[in-house]
Amino acid sequence: MPESARVSNEDWLVRADRFDDETIDLLYADPPFNTGKSQVAASGSYQDAWPSTDAWVDWLRERLEVTIPKLKPTGSMLIHVDWRTSHRVRVLLDELLGEDRFVNHLIWRYGLGGSSPRRFARKHDDILFYSIDPDRYYFEPPMVPATSNRMKGQMKKATDVLDVPTLNNMADERVGYPTQKPLALLELLVGACCPAGGVVFDPCCGSGTTLVAAQRLNRTPIGCDLNPEAVAIARARLQG
Numbered sequence: 001m002p003e004s005a006r007v008s009n010e011d012w013l014v015r016a017d018r019f020d021d022e023t024i025d026l027l028y029a030d031p032p033f034n035t036g037k038s039q040v041a042a043s044g045s046y047q048d049a050w051p052s053t054d055a056w057v058d059w060l061r062e063r064l065e066v067t068i069p070k071l072k073p074t075g076s077m078l079i080h081v082d083w084r085t086s087h088r089v090r091v092l093l094d095e096l097l098g099e100d101r102f103v104n105h106l107i108w109r110y111g112l113g114g115s116s117p118r119r120f121a122r123k124h125d126d127i128l129f130y131s132i133d134p135d136r137y138y139f140e141p142p143m144v145p146a147t148s149n150r151m152k153g154q155m156k157k158a159t160d161v162l163d164v165p166t167l168n169n170m171a172d173e174r175v176g177y178p179t180q181k182p183l184a185l186l187e188l189l190v191g192a193c194c195p196a197g198g199v200v201f202d203p204c205c206g207s208g209t210t211l212v213a214a215q216r217l218n219r220t221p222i223g224c225d226l227n228p229e230a231v232a233i234a235r236a237r238l239q240g
């Protein structure tokens with residue numbers, strides 16, 4: 001692991017407080033979604049239940065209030081949530097940063113999972129992208145394969161709907177941590193939203209997917225997680 005890459009067993013609040021002001025280029029947070037149950041997989045588990053949505057929003061607010069001053073004026077944040085809270089997080093970020101700092105409501109569209117006879121199948125997560133300064137934030141549009149017949153075989157700039165397959169049970173990169181995100185998604189986001197050499201902070205790093213993506217793209221990964229199982233996995237992935 002390079003000297004600068006760090007992953008620790010700390011609460012987001014405690015870890016964020018230890019940064020100097022204006023030192024983070026990109027905050028990517030994939031917090032528990034408040035599903036109301038424990039998330040369990042072969043190599044780890046974590047609690048994902050708050051007494052109410054309001055309590056979850058208060059938890060997030062407290063952590064964002066400490067983290068926002070640590071972002072550089074050219075920095076930005078990506079908050080990865082789903083249908084349960086995306087509407088509340090949008091309002092919270094409008095309040096904490098200002099509506100004019102909103103950049104994108106990204107949809108991560110995936111295929112796997114069940115369906116319901118009572119509603120349209122829920123097949124996407126929401127990633128809210130906000131900047132600190134709308135005139136100065138870093139962005140390098142990611143290129144993805146074009147799908148139209150006219151542009152067949154060419155690349156085009158990604159839209160706000162990101163088609164990245166979720167990890168299936170046989171995927172080589174699967175490490176057995178619950179709700180592990182695909183490296184391809186994090187490489188796309190980190191490459192687009194953090195300049196080369198910049199600092200990426202993931203305060204709920206889980207298995208360390210963001211940290212691995214940052215390391216592979218020559219950004220400096222800093223992460224923490226309350227769960228020692230997560231930290232051990234993330235550390236091993238960074239060293240590997």
Ligand SMILES: C[S@@+](CC[C@H](N)C(=O)[O-])C[C@H]1O[C@@H](n2cnc3c(N)ncnc32)[C@H](O)[C@@H]1O
Pocket residue numbers: 010011012013030031032033046177178179180181182203204205206207208209210224225226227230
């Ligand atoms: C959705 S998972 C992250 C998954 C990760 N993106 C990955 O690809 O493996 C959320 C993580 O937040 C952690 N967590 C929950 N509360 C936390 C807190 N207060 N501070 C830091 N981490 C926390 C959980 O232990 C869990 O690992």
